[in-house]
Amino acid sequence: AQKVTQAQTEISVVEKEDVTLDCVYETRDTTYYLFWYKQPPSGELVFLIRRNSFDEQNEISGRYSWNFQKSTSSFNFTITASQVVDSAVYFCALSEATDMRFGAGTRLTVKP
Amino acid sequence: NAGVTQTPKFRILKIGQSMTLQCTQDMNHNYMYWYRQDPGMGLKLIYYSVGAGITDKGEVPNGYNVSRSTTEDFPLRLELAAPSQTSVYFCASSYSSQVEEQYFGPGTRLTVT
Numbered sequence: 001a002q003k004v005t006q007a008q009t010e011i012s013v014v015e016k017e018d019v020t021l022d023c024v025y026e027t028r029d030t031t032y033y034l035f036w037y038k039q040p041p042s043g044e045l046v047f048l049i050r051r052n053s054f055d056e057q058n059e060i061s062g063r064y065s066w067n068f069q070k071s072t073s074s075f076n077f078t079i080t081a082s083q084v085v086d087s088a089v090y091f092c093a094l095s096e097a098t099d100m101r102f103g104a105g106t107r108l109t110v111k112p
Numbered sequence: 113n114a115g116v117t118q119t120p121k122f123r124i125l126k127i128g129q130s131m132t133l134q135c136t137q138d139m140n141h142n143y144m145y146w147y148r149q150d151p152g153m154g155l156k157l158i159y160y161s162v163g164a165g166i167t168d169k170g171e172v173p174n175g176y177n178v179s180r181s182t183t184e185d186f187p188l189r190l191e192l193a194a195p196s197q198t199s200v201y202f203c204a205s206s207y208s209s210q211v212e213e214q215y216f217g218p219g220t221r222l223t224v225t
Contacts, residue, residue: 004154033132045155045216047219052211091154095211099170100145102154 002027004094004105013082014111021077021106024091034068034075035093039105045091051075076111082110114138116217124223125193133188133220135175135203143206144186145170145214148199156203160210161186181200195225 004027013019025034030064035079052069059066063080079086087110092103119134126164137144142163147170157170161180165175166223177189190197200220200221 006154009152027120035213037216042218043200044218045204045214047213050211050213061153098168098210100157100210100214101171102147102156104152104154 002029002094002096002099002101004033004092004103005091005103006090008026008105008106008108009074011108012109012111015084016081017110018078018080019082019108019110021090021092021108023075023077023103025073025075025094027073027094027096028110029096032037033094033095033098036066036077037091037093037102041088048077048090064107065072080107081109084110084112086110116203116215117206118124118201118217118220119219120220123219124188124225127193127195129193129195130189130191131222133190133203133222135186135188135217136216137186137203137205138183138184139205139207139215141205141207142182142183143210143212144180145204145206145210146176146186147186147202147204147217148172149197149202158188158201162195177204187190190222195224197221198222200225 005024037045089105145160146158159178161167164171206212
């Protein structure tokens with residue numbers, strides 16, 4: 001069965017520090033998709049990125065970057081030069097054909 | 113474009129009561145989903161629908177029912193509320209599959225006492 005593990009329950013950093021959020025997944029399928037969502041204090045989930053299992057290229061979007069490694073079943077998320085507005089709960093998720101499984105989330109607090 | 117809307121935002125139920133959580137999307141998305149989020153946990157899929165008239169169970173369907181009579185609406189029904197159903201409920205939608213970006217509503221915080 002598919003499973004997503006976010007071992008870091010809470011992370012606290014000071015503004016401008018870099019921070020990496022870990023995500024490890026398990027699946028038996030060869031075709032699957034990985035996601036990151038952000039849940040700010042307002043509560044609504046916001047999509048950040050989707051990656052399919054055949055595309056291992058790393059991606060950078062502004063201060064955000066993602067490192068996908070099939071060899072270690074990991075899809076880690078790095079925020080460079082963190083800001084207070086990055087404070088949120090971040091969820092990693094895995095989707096096969098008919099199901100979506102979320103990790104338990106990592107609560108990131110960025111202090112000024 | 114309102115996106116995905118949910119009502120109510122908050123609700124307190126007594127054990128054994130029933131209620132319907134409403135969800136509407138105006139993006140003409142085919143797929144719709146209901147999740148629950150318990151404290152400190154990720155989201156768990158309750159039910160999903162791939163189009164009007166078609167629904168299927170997710171990971172945690174017990175105690176819930178859904179219907180999908182139109183593309184826009186996907187209500188979630190709790191028939192006999194139990195304390196274990198205290199949670200935050202999110203409705204989401206995506207255009208044509210479960211492997212696309214999902215758009216989430218603001219959530220409904222439900223307490224059963």
